[in-house]
Amino acid sequence: MQHLLQLWSYEFVFQGGRMDALMLSRVQFAVTCMFHFIFVPLTLGISVMIAWMETRYVMTGDEMWLRMTKFWGKLFLINFALGVVTGITMEFQFGMNWAEYSRYVGDIFGAPLAIEATVAFFLESVFIGLWIFGWNKVSKKVHALSIWLVAIATNLSGLVILLANGWMQHPVGYVLRNNRAEMVDFMAVLTNPYGLIKFGHQLLSGYAVAAFFVMGISAWHLLRKNETDFFKRSFRMAAIFGLFATLMVAFFGDLHSVEIAKTQPAKFAAMESIWETKKGVGMNLLLLPSEASESNIIEKFQIPNLVSLLAFHDSNAEIQGLKSIPKDERPPVLPVFASFRIMVGLGSYLVLASLLAVFFSYKGSIESQRLFLKLLVFSIPLPYIANQLGWIVAEVGRQPWIVYGVLKTSDAVSRNISGLQVAVSLFGFTVLYGVLGVIDIYLLFKYARKGPENDVSELIHVQGRA
Amino acid sequence: MELSTFQIIWFILWGFLWGTYFMLDGFVLGTGFMSGFLARNDTERRVLINTVGPVWDGNEVWLVTAGGATFAAFPTTYALMFSNLYSALLLLLFALIVRGVSFEFRGKIDGTPWTGGWDKAITISSFLPAFLFGVAFGNLFMGIPMRNDFTAITFAYEGGLLSLLNPYGLLTGVLFVMLFAVHGSLYAAVKTTGELSERAAAMANKLWLPLLVVTTAFMAYTYPATKLYDNYLNHPALMVIPFIAVASLLMLKASASSGKLHRAFTFSCLTVAFVFFTGIGGLFPNLIPSTLDVASNLTIYNSSSSLYTLRIMTVVILIFVPIIIAYKIWIYRIFRARVTSEDVLNNPEAY
Numbered sequence: 001m002q003h004l005l006q007l008w009s010y011e012f013v014f015q016g017g018r019m020d021a022l023m024l025s026r027v028q029f030a031v032t033c034m035f036h037f038i039f040v041p042l043t044l045g046i047s048v049m050i051a052w053m054e055t056r057y058v059m060t061g062d063e064m065w066l067r068m069t070k071f072w073g074k075l076f077l078i079n080f081a082l083g084v085v086t087g088i089t090m091e092f093q094f095g096m097n098w099a100e101y102s103r104y105v106g107d108i109f110g111a112p113l114a115i116e117a118t119v120a121f122f123l124e125s126v127f128i129g130l131w132i133f134g135w136n137k138v139s140k141k142v143h144a145l146s147i148w149l150v151a152i153a154t155n156l157s158g159l160v161i162l163l164a165n166g167w168m169q170h171p172v173g174y175v176l177r178n179n180r181a182e183m184v185d186f187m188a189v190l191t192n193p194y195g196l197i198k199f200g201h202q203l204l205s206g207y208a209v210a211a212f213f214v215m216g217i218s219a220w221h222l223l224r225k226n227e228t229d230f231f232k233r234s235f236r237m238a239a240i241f242g243l244f245a246t247l248m249v250a251f252f253g254d255l256h257s258v259e260i261a262k263t264q265p266a267k268f269a270a271m272e273s274i275w276e277t278k279k280g281v282g283m284n285l286l287l288l289p290s291e292a293s294e295s296n297i298i299e300k301f302q303i304p305n306l307v308s309l310l311a312f313h314d315s316n317a318e319i320q321g322l323k324s325i326p327k328d329e330r331p332p333v334l335p336v337f338a339s340f341r342i343m344v345g346l347g348s349y350l351v352l353a354s355l356l357a358v359f360f361s362y363k364g365s366i367e368s369q370r371l372f373l374k375l376l377v378f379s380i381p382l383p384y385i386a387n388q389l390g391w392i393v394a395e396v397g398r399q400p401w402i403v404y405g406v407l408k409t410s411d412a413v414s415r416n417i418s419g420l421q422v423a424v425s426l427f428g429f430t431v432l433y434g435v436l437g438v439i440d441i442y443l444l445f446k447y448a449r450k451g452p453e454n455d456v457s458e459l460i461h462v463q464g465r466a
Numbered sequence: 467m468e469l470s471t472f473q474i475i476w477f478i479l480w481g482f483l484w485g486t487y488f489m490l491d492g493f494v495l496g497t498g499f500m501s502g503f504l505a506r507n508d509t510e511r512r513v514l515i516n517t518v519g520p521v522w523d524g525n526e527v528w529l530v531t532a533g534g535a536t537f538a539a540f541p542t543t544y545a546l547m548f549s550n551l552y553s554a555l556l557l558l559l560f561a562l563i564v565r566g567v568s569f570e571f572r573g574k575i576d577g578t579p580w581t582g583g584w585d586k587a588i589t590i591s592s593f594l595p596a597f598l599f600g601v602a603f604g605n606l607f608m609g610i611p612m613r614n615d616f617t618a619i620t621f622a623y624e625g626g627l628l629s630l631l632n633p634y635g636l637l638t639g640v641l642f643v644m645l646f647a648v649h650g651s652l653y654a655a656v657k658t659t660g661e662l663s664e665r666a667a668a669m670a671n672k673l674w675l676p677l678l679v680v681t682t683a684f685m686a687y688t689y690p691a692t693k694l695y696d697n698y699l700n701h702p703a704l705m706v707i708p709f710i711a712v713a714s715l716l717m718l719k720a721s722a723s724s725g726k727l728h729r730a731f732t733f734s735c736l737t738v739a740f741v742f743f744t745g746i747g748g749l750f751p752n753l754i755p756s757t758l759d760v761a762s763n764l765t766i767y768n769s770s771s772s773l774y775t776l777r778i779m780t781v782v783i784l785i786f787v788p789i790i791i792a793y794k795i796w797i798y799r800i801f802r803a804r805v806t807s808e809d810v811l812n813n814p815e816a817y
Contacts, residue, residue, distance in 0.1 A: 081570035084523060085563040091533050092559055095548025099621075102548075106541020107771040111779060114534035118786040121527045126790075126797055129520035132815055137800050179619050180541075182772045414549040416623040425556045432560055436567055443574050453814070 020419025022410055025097040028426040030395075032089050034388055035433045039083030039440075041387050044158055044203060045210025046076045047151035049241060054144040068234055071452035072214065073147075077132065078443045082436060084125070089429075097422065101402055101412035108174050108183040112164040120157035124150050158206070159199050166195020168403050169394070170263045181406060197259050198394075201252035204245045205390065208350055209383040211242030215357060216380035217448045219373035226451050228367060235366060239357035246351040253347065254310070260397075261311035264404060265320040266329060267397035270336040272307050277321040281307040289333045294323055329400060336397045343389040346382050353379060472776035473751075473766040476539040479783060480753070481746035483535050487528035488599070488642075489739045494522045496650015498565065498592025499643075502585065504654055504669060510662050511585060512810045515569055515817045517657035520801045522569065524794060526562070538779050542769035543753045550610060550623045554602055554630055561594035573817050596646045597639040604638025605630050607745045608692045609755035614762040624758065634691040641684045644677040645738050652722065652731040659804050667727055670734075674719045681715060681741065693755065694748025707747045711740035 050073050057065035091113060094102050102110075127149040134143055167173075173188030174181045183189065218235040221227060261268040268274075273289040273296055274281060283306035288298040305315040322330055353376065360366040366373070402409040497518055505511040537544040548555060564587050572584035611624040648670050655666035685708070688694050698704050714736035721730035749755070753769060756762035770776065810816045 077570065078574070081567050085566035088526075088530060088562060089559055091530055091537075092548060092555055095533075095537065095544050096552050096555060097549070099545035099549035102537065102545035103542050106537055106544060107775050110534065110538030110541050110544065110771065111775055114531065114538035114779060115782055117527060117531040117534040118782060118790065121530055122524065122786075122790045122794075125527045126521075126524035126794055129522075129524055130797055130800065133516075133520040134800065135815060136813075178772075183775050183778075186774075186778050414545075414552075416546075416549050416621065417552050421552050425552075428556065428560060432563065436563070439571060440567075443571070446574075 021097075021417050021422050022413045024419060024422035024426055025413050025417075026409065028097065028422060028429060029093060031426065031433070032086065032093065032429055034391070035437065036083065036086040036090060037388065037391065038384065038437070039079050039086065040158075041202075041206035041209040041384065042079050042213055043076070043083050043154050044206030045208070045241075045245070046072060046079075046213065047147065047154050048207065049210055049214065049237065050076055051144070051147045051151045052237070054147055058140045058144045064230060064233060067230065067452045067454075069147075071230075072234070073131075074447050075213075075217075075444060078440060078447060080128065082440050086433070097414055097417065098402075098412050099414035099416065101407065103180065104407055104412070105181045105403060108181055108189065109164060109167065111183065111186075112160045112167075112189070116157050116160040116164075120153045120160060124153035124157065127153070155203060158203055162199040162202055163190060163192060163195040165394070166192045166198050169198070169398060170194035170259075171403055171406050176406075181403070194259050194263060197252055197255045201249060201256050201390075202387075204248040204252060205383065205387050207245035208242060208249055209387060211238045211245055211354070212350065212376070212379055212383050214238035215242060216377050219376040220448070221451060222367045223370060223373050223377070225367075230452055232361075232366060235357070236361040239354060239361045242350070243354040243358050246347065246354050249347060250351060253344075257310060258313065261319070264398070266322070266325045266331060267336065267393075268311065269320060269322045269325070270331045270333045270397055271340040271393060272311075272319070273322075273333055273337040274307065274319055275321045275323050277318065277324050279308070279318045280305045280316045281311075281319045283307045283310075287337075289337055291333050331397045331399045336393055339389040339392040339396070343386045343393065346386040346389075350379075350383055350386070469770075469773045469776070470767065472773060472780060473770045475780060476535075476770065476776060477750060477753075477766045479780075480532070480535060480539065481743060483528060483532040485739045485742045485746070487525075487532050488742050489735050490525035490528055491522075492596075492646045492738045493649045493653035493734075494518045494525055495565075495592045495596045496646035496648070497654050498588050498650070499590075499596065500647055500650050500654065500666075500669065502589050504651065504662065504666050506662075506665075508581065509807045509810060511581075512573070512817065513658055513662060513805050513807060514654055515572065515588070516810050517654060517805045519569065519817045521798065523566070524797070526566070529562075535779070535783070539771055539776060540753055540764075540766065540769045541771060543764045546612065546614070546621055546623075546764060546769075547606070547754060550612060550625070551602055551605075551630070554598055558595055558598045558602075561591040561598070563591075565591035565595070569817050593643065596643045600639035600642030601630055601635045603642075603742070603745065604635040605632070606754050607638070607688070607694055607749065608632075608634050609757040609763075611758055612754075612756050612762055613758050614756065614764065616768050634687060637680070637684055637687055641680050641741070644673065644680045645734075645741065648673050648677050648718070649731075649734045649738055652718075652727060652734050656727045656731050657804055659806050663727075663804070667722065667725075670730070671719075671722050674722065678715065678719075688745075688748075692748065694745060697748050697750055704747050707740060708744045711737060711744050714740060 050069055053065050053072065054069045056062070057069060094109075094113075127146040130138065131143065131146040131150060134146060138146075167189055170192060171181070172192050173183060173185035175184050176182075189195075215235055215238040218231040218238065221231045222235065257268070257271070260271070272281075272283070273287055275289075275295050282302040282304040284296070284299040285301035285303070286298055287296050287300075289295075290297045307319060308317040309315045311317060311319060322333065356372060357366075357376070360369050360372065398404055400408050400410065402412040497514055501511055501514045505514055533544075536547065568584045568587045568591065572581055572588070575581075611629065613622045613624060614620070651666045651670040651673065655663050655670060658666065698708070714733045718730050718733035718737055721727070721733060751765045751767060752763050753766060754764040756764075771779070
């Protein structure tokens, strides 16, 4: 039996199994990463919002803030659980599926992962335990401090991970030596502008997800006239947070595209679907690229010089076209272009929606804007989608490289795994994640609809004692 | 300091991080898969889950750190360890994922089918990691069939899908399960009250003899199956590690029998850590030996990061690990009280 299985796995390895392992590993990384990333952005933003709510409670003693902390905290925890457990997959997967990558760049890429665990994960996971179970064990202030530590730690872990990803996008501070990339300048890795700007863009996108999550659920309750004061206050806070976040996302997005134009011309050309190298490139509002003909089939409604202006803040700047890049070093154009366009479109909508939300909140008439509230309920998924699309631009746009200009994705996959093994694991992940995702989203719906608990007097009583 | 000094420092840190993980998650896993045998009703189940509730996540991070440290300090070992053991690690991952969410999900919907289902999930997803980690490290102690050429940069794994399931690997799997079963039962005994606590203490006492038998078998079988004892024969001072392991195992029983459960738990922490350290001490300077030829061994010298990276990582670890240990001790002190049925029934935040 064992021999049979061995023979079977060998057959896969030798008969084109490598190709399968590569393709399947890429799909698996995309599936597990994107699934993990359903839960991460909300955590980044809502942890900060809850920390603020609890701080307000400690400062003012107003029970409403405590009830807000508890209600939004419950949803935060349901979301948080899946984020944590699916994160371990990411760390294991580099070694399991991308062993060549891990060996080749581990000297420089392993460090941020280990630092993330020691500096951020411990803080986050230890103090989340205190926050969940510590209501009657520590003072109000220490309890509020624990959620701040969780929020800071999740944000910090985002920073470290984006510096790691920033290094894959724009490698700095290394030399190629001893058949691998070795780190020679740690500070350069920590201050890589690519990673820092990307962090700003991503962190604020996470805040936008949280803002629209809170606004959407508040809107749902306001439409039903449940707990109007509670949800008006939640809504107003989220609206301000959302306006700040969406504007900052756009600001960092602008910086980010400038950085991409400078460091990753192929990705930039794919994002804007530019084939010919030209000066003063305009932006076509309607555009459809065709990779077969190396041109755009549709180009309509041009705003002159806009792409040059956005890319280099100079309306006459030269943009490198895709044709000047060898075919085997171009990313797939259509998915990168389309993801980028839709992301920017969604982002613009979110800025507008936050503006309106803040406006109505301050006018005090939000509960009577029924159409707008309905729109916000259905807007909950939009920032999530924008986040995922942003990562498609980032990761698909980097292809065929896994480390830009240094290592190709096809050279990075493990050589000692078979297509069969990865097919089985991909199937397993899909089923397991599918089931857990459905349960988690069901629970989020259930507790979001249920609304806040009324009685927090017991809690205040115990806390007062501590 | 030169490169080899840092490689040795990182070997020690590597062993320390994995050992700490097994010591801390060991009782969470043990309480998890023993909960079906210890608890008699739903409330008792919940009490057990809530004893690990505040700490399981923080304990699991030791695994993430151990993995990350392997990556950062010994990237070649990280790459080959994780890809060669692909299928076993996959199963392990699935189990750890289910284990984590089951704590959070179990109490969110009332009704026996739901909670009963998650109880089964907790049992299986706690048992599997214990067993699989044992099998994995048994194989690492023994060596795996890999042919590595560090100058040509070619690495081949000649094991099949089931080659990890050899007698020594399986025995180490059983050893881990027994260690965690006793460890988890003792944790349950010191963290609960009344009958549940007594039942858990009795369980630990009852399982001690089988544990002793398995440990003895493991120590005996290690001699023909592995080269772990070479280091101990060449450097007798190292014998202090297995000595602490054996002494702790005996003291554990002495303490548990006389009802000193906290002391017994302390000794079970030491037992888990030092049984593991015994294996690690025998490996040095290998991280993963090859069963095919000595030149293919993954050692701290042929698989480490550069001096520059090791230096930075040493500074990071030496600053942050003491801080982590300090706040973890503080948290354990905050949650030092035993968990009672009233706690669980009255606290809406409880799992």
